[in-house]
Amino acid sequence: MALRNIAPPDISAIALTLSELEDSVDNLPLRHEERPSDAEQPGDAEQQEVSGVSGFFSKVWSDLKGLVTIRRNSAADTALLPPGQRFFLQQNLRLKLEAARLALMQRDTQSFRNSIETAKQWLERYFNSAAASTQNMIAALSSYEALELQPELPDISAPLRALKDWREQQQSAAGEEVAES
16 A cells, blocks of 8 residues: 555656657746837937937947947856857756756666756856746756655555565474374
8 A cells, every 4th residue: 555655756757748848948048138118229329310420429429339339247157158059058048958858768866866956056157047948947947856756665565575474474383293293
């Protein structure tokens, strides 16, 4: 009865979920990617008419201000990646999810937890955690943090020991009857 109460993890469902998460890595926005607001649209500056010298200098100044953008970054340790490096960050996250899936198949709980934790930290550190896709991935990974891939099985050897004891008693009783005869 105690053995039936243990619910083993659904390895194939978890592996499928990890595979789906791996496939959705390309859709995750990076932390430093922001969409320009409506006031900062580049087309606005071009639509202004240039009239006279002051209009010309105003247009030049507006264009120069558009070349430089200053943003406050609240997370000082967040690395800003060059555009070509986004690919490598995504591939590293994919590899970490693949390592988690491999550890899952091998039922290596410690490696599985380490891979899940690292992937979750990378998501929180490098990807936009306000985006729904990132939040969903973090939530899915969080649900696997405490997963035990090899749950401890109960001791079911008591009936076998009782059977061995009974058999020894029967043999010793039969041995005494033979000795008496």
